Amino acid sequence: MRFWTSVAILCLAGAMGVAQDNDAAKANQLWQDGKRLEALPLYEELAKAHPSEWLYAERLAVALEVKAQHTEDAAERKALLVRMRDIAKHAVEAGDPNYYVQLMANTDPNALMTAGEGAAGALMKEAEKAFGTGDYPTALAKYSAAADADPKLYEAPLYAGDTAYSQKDLTTAAKWFARAIEVDPNRETAYRYWGDAIFRYGNDPMAAREKFIQAIVAEPYNRLAWQGLQQWAQVEKAVILAPKIDRPAGPTTDTSKPNAINITIDPGMTDDKKSPGASAWMMYSLMRASYQVETFKKDYPDEKQYRHSLKEEDMALGVVAESLEDKKVKQNKLDESLRNLLDLKKAGMLDCWILISAADQGIAQDYAAYRKEHRQQLYDYLDHYVVHGGMNPQR
Numbered sequence: 001m002r003f004w005t006s007v008a009i010l011c012l013a014g015a016m017g018v019a020q021d022n023d024a025a026k027a028n029q030l031w032q033d034g035k036r037l038e039a040l041p042l043y044e045e046l047a048k049a050h051p052s053e054w055l056y057a058e059r060l061a062v063a064l065e066v067k068a069q070h071t072e073d074a075a076e077r078k079a080l081l082v083r084m085r086d087i088a089k090h091a092v093e094a095g096d097p098n099y100y101v102q103l104m105a106n107t108d109p110n111a112l113m114t115a116g117e118g119a120a121g122a123l124m125k126e127a128e129k130a131f132g133t134g135d136y137p138t139a140l141a142k143y144s145a146a147a148d149a150d151p152k153l154y155e156a157p158l159y160a161g162d163t164a165y166s167q168k169d170l171t172t173a174a175k176w177f178a179r180a181i182e183v184d185p186n187r188e189t190a191y192r193y194w195g196d197a198i199f200r201y202g203n204d205p206m207a208a209r210e211k212f213i214q215a216i217v218a219e220p221y222n223r224l225a226w227q228g229l230q231q232w233a234q235v236e237k238a239v240i241l242a243p244k245i246d247r248p249a250g251p252t253t254d255t256s257k258p259n260a261i262n263i264t265i266d267p268g269m270t271d272d273k274k275s276p277g278a279s280a281w282m283m284y285s286l287m288r289a290s291y292q293v294e295t296f297k298k299d300y301p302d303e304k305q306y307r308h309s310l311k312e313e314d315m316a317l318g319v320v321a322e323s324l325e326d327k328k329v330k331q332n333k334l335d336e337s338l339r340n341l342l343d344l345k346k347a348g349m350l351d352c353w354i355l356i357s358a359a360d361q362g363i364a365q366d367y368a369a370y371r372k373e374h375r376q377q378l379y380d381y382l383d384h385y386v387v388h389g390g391m392n393p394q395r
Contacts, residue, residue, distance in 0.1 A: 020390060031059060034134025036066040047087070057091035058101050066132035068112075069125065081109035099224045124159075131163060139163045140172075147179065158190050160178035165197045173197045183290070186371070188225035191215035195228045205236055209390065216376045217371065220356045221364055229387065238390035242357035243340040247317075248281050250308070251289040261289045262361045277329040277338055280320045289317040308362035310370065313354045321345040344385070352381035 028043035040063035047056040061084045068080035088104035096102075127142030140163045147156035161176030174197070180190035195211030198204055212229035219225045226240075233240050252262045263285045272279045291312040296303075299311050321341055324334075329337055344350045355367050356378065371378060 036063045036132045039063055040067060052094055052385055054091045054094035054096035055096060055292060056212045057087050058096050061087040061091060061104055069128050069132055078109055081112050085109060086149035120146045120153050123149060136163050137169050154180055154187060162193055168201055170197055170201050186218050187216040188219040191218060192228040208232060211380045213379055216382055217375060239388045240386060241323060241388060242386050243344060243353060244336055246337045246338050248284050251285050261292060263289050275335045276333040277324050277327050282321040283319045283323050284316050287319045288312055291315055308360055310354055310363050310366035313363060314351055317350060352378050
């Protein structure tokens, strides 16, 4: 298994103002050529000379993983993986923002030592060795063979697509990314890699944007899923911002008294004189408390403990919206939160907002079931309500 990809690493080229002496320039060129092992000794020296530069530490960690893939001696391989993890930790401490580096920093070297068993696993190891030295034709052939040997192995078509991307072959990359998505449409990675490939070589920012949004629909609670869209937004001068809905505090449970629920109502937030229609928020905590006591067990009979859920939040916010409509306050008189609540409710997007923009650990448990029936609706929410602007004319 490898954590890094050509997509992620190539996106970092030039991302920092690191010292560009001769060794740095040579190391960077080897890196761009896919020659990780040849670059390793140079990054050893660069990381030592510039300990605060996270890019050098990151590339050293990746190169150590590549070397581990080429090492047959078990003790040496484990030592390399341990060092990879420690260097990755240093990169994170130095400010490396890349999530895959954080994964490297938290990996268990023992788990990596036993990964990739069976025929497909053996082919994957051969492919990764070839990829790590820049032998992309061999890597693509081996990843393809691994995908055929185990049609359920997501990483095989994913890395085949990544390898084609490294060769700037967008057509082949797209074919393999699509195959990975067929294996598991609810993993974000293939969508994100595909979007990055289109963005870099396809000259089609809107098609890339579509793939980046699909990545978030697949896994909205995975920080990596948002990275592609965030990078796209930076280049295209777009803004990623969900509708604002400030809600009152929810009810709390008094642990000293069985089944006792406390409700706190903020007078400043529910004063119609300060903000027209604000008293509608009084219903929010009341409805959540009622749901917790009377309805949760009916809606979730198989769950032993109460949790905050999509149904509860939808019901509470829905009652606030209905109360607001009954007050017949002109929408232009409402504050931003109440206007957004009404807009989302009327558009049928309130559940999407709850799940993607306002989820906690309890609500997140309802996402997979909702995505199964409302995938396009989730996409439309992100498309219309979260991503604003773009298509930088100076790009």
